[in-house]
Amino acid sequence: MVKELERAGLPVVHICTVTPISLTVGANRIVPAVAIPHPLGNPSLTMGEEKALRRRILMTALKALSTDITEQTVFEVEG
Numbered sequence: 001m002v003k004e005l006e007r008a009g010l011p012v013v014h015i016c017t018v019t020p021i022s023l024t025v026g027a028n029r030i031v032p033a034v035a036i037p038h039p040l041g042n043p044s045l046t047m048g049e050e051k052a053l054r055r056r057i058l059m060t061a062l063k064a065l066s067t068d069i070t071e072q073t074v075f076e077v078e079g
Contacts, residue, residue: 002027006028011029013030013031013064013065014027014029015032015061017034029067052079061075
């Protein structure tokens with residue numbers, strides 16, 4: 001489905017926990033997530049730390065959406 005959306009001109013970001021799989025299936029914009037049971041969070045963090053982590057992942061995904069690419073790209077989450 002991601003490839004069809006991209007063919008229609010809609011950029012898509014794949015936030016995933018296992019980036020090699022995303023690369024294998026052909027996702028173009030990939031943002032690594034935290035862990036399989038908690039892709040967008042970490043229950044061992046305080047509420048404030050987890051909110052900051054989620055914000056960093058989201059901001060990375062938004063940056064990926066607005067970046068022109070010519071090949072598969074993994075956008076690393078900073079911090």
